[in-house]
Amino acid sequence: MNSKGNVIIFILIAFAAVLLLPPLIITVFPAAKYLFALIMVFIIWSTVRGYLGDGILTYLFTGILIYFLVIKWLTVTSSLFVFQILLGVGFGSVIMWGVGTRFR
Amino acid sequence: MLEPIILGFFEEMYFVIQVFIMISIISFILNHLGKGLLSIILIIVMFYVVFILIPAISIGAFMIYTLLMAGVSTLFVDFFFITAGQPGQQQQQGEERPDVLGTDVKERQKQLQHAHHASHQAIGMLQGLLKRGR
Structure with missing residues (x-):
């Protein structure tokens, strides 16, 4: 395999490893679940409050989102949260670069 | 066995997206x-x-809008326009690198100056010949 293939494989491995990191942490340290839940609740609350301000609608929508995203699907949401952080620091460019080295 | 879980997950995520749209x-x-x-x-x-x-269209439009706002378009521009014209690719194909220092432009300017000078000299010679002819 040439070096271009190695680049894309390493990027995909790093991508999968980072996405699997929150479920792994939660599995190894069950108490981390509460930490992730707290972070997600804070993010959801601040997001909805930023959109709607203080009011009954904020509580309603925050409650709905917390039920689905934190209580029901915490592992998926925490992985997506880590992915969002990575995109924010420019990890998407790395993926595009790796894909570009393979297909050009 | 996993099918109901996956379908249930996607249905609930659709609802979550609809909540975000609202x-x-x-x-x-x-x-x-x-x-x-x-x-x-x-x-x-x-x-x-x-x-x-129209829940499906609303979700699709919101997803496209969110992705564009998150900067996915810049990734596509990087991939299709910027990295597509890198010099490393041309070197691999055995082509010459483009001249980015402007040496060819300088050479052309020098040639133009020489041509300009030569044309002035030719005009001067013609004028001298015409004066002698009178």
């Missing part, structure tokens, strides 16, 4: 119209459109 719409309406009867009517109408009338 949050965005309510915020937009309240910011532009304030709290009034018209705002409430518009919010109810948009609620009907997003949740009942």
Whole structure:
């Protein structure tokens, strides 16, 4: 395999490893679940409050989102949260670069 | 065995996206119209459109809008336009690198100056010949 293939494989491995990191942490340290839940609740609350301000609608929508995203699907949401952080620091460019080295 | 879980997950994620759409719409309406009867009517109408009338189109449009706002378009521009014209690719194909230092432009300018000078000399010679002829 040439070096271009190695680049894309390493990027995909790093991508999968980072996405699997929150479920792994939660599995190894069950108490981390509460930490992730707290972070997600804070993010959801601040997001909805930023959109709607203080009011009954904020509580309603925050409650709905917390039920689905934190209580029901915490592992998926925490992985997506880590992915969002990575995109924010420019990890998407790395993926595009790796894909570009393979297909050009 | 996993099918109901996966389908249930996607159905719930659709609902979550619809909730996010409603949050965005309510915020937009309240910011532009304030709290009034018209705002409430518009919010109810948009609620009907997003949740009942055209939920699939609403979700698709919101996803595209969110991805564009998150900067996915810059990634596509990077991939299709910027990295596509890198010099390393041309070197691999055995082609010459483009001249980015402007040496060819300088050479052309020198040639133009020489041609200009030569044309002046030719005009001077012609004028001298014409004067002698008179």
